Amino acid sequence: MAVEKARTGRWTKFDAGWMGCDVLPMTFRRQIQAIDVGDVVEFTVFDPSAKSDLPSLARMMGHRILGCVEREDGALIVSVERAR
Numbered sequence: 001m002a003v004e005k006a007r008t009g010r011w012t013k014f015d016a017g018w019m020g021c022d023v024l025p026m027t028f029r030r031q032i033q034a035i036d037v038g039d040v041v042e043f044t045v046f047d048p049s050a051k052s053d054l055p056s057l058a059r060m061m062g063h064r065i066l067g068c069v070e071r072e073d074g075a076l077i078v079s080v081e082r083a084r
Contacts, residue, residue: 009038009081016045024050025057032063035082040066043078054078 014031016024024047031041043054055065058080066079 009036009040011040011042011079013042013044016043016047016050018046020047021049021053024054028054028057029061032058032061032080032082037082037084040079040081043076043080045076045078046074050078051076054080 012031012035014027016027019027024045028043031043035041043050045054051068051070054076055068055078058065058078063083064081066081067077068079069077071077
């Protein structure tokens with residue numbers, strides 16, 4: 001999926017490294033709550049399960065996935081716009 005530009009707001013980058021499914025959901029929630037509606041957090045994560053878990057979690061919380069891109073080094077870049 002290609003990365004779209006957010007309609008409004010600021011972009012923040014967060015390196016989640018190798019955080020797994022035990023820590024990533026709470027970290028995701030804290031990062032999203034720390035920004036304003038319309039702002040975007042770009043998560044970089046290496047855990048393979050994040051490819052399905054992070055976008056699903058974001059949608060379940062009512063936020064918008066702008067992009068999900070795999071880099072050559074195995075990292076996953078997930079861009080999430082805070083919707084509410």
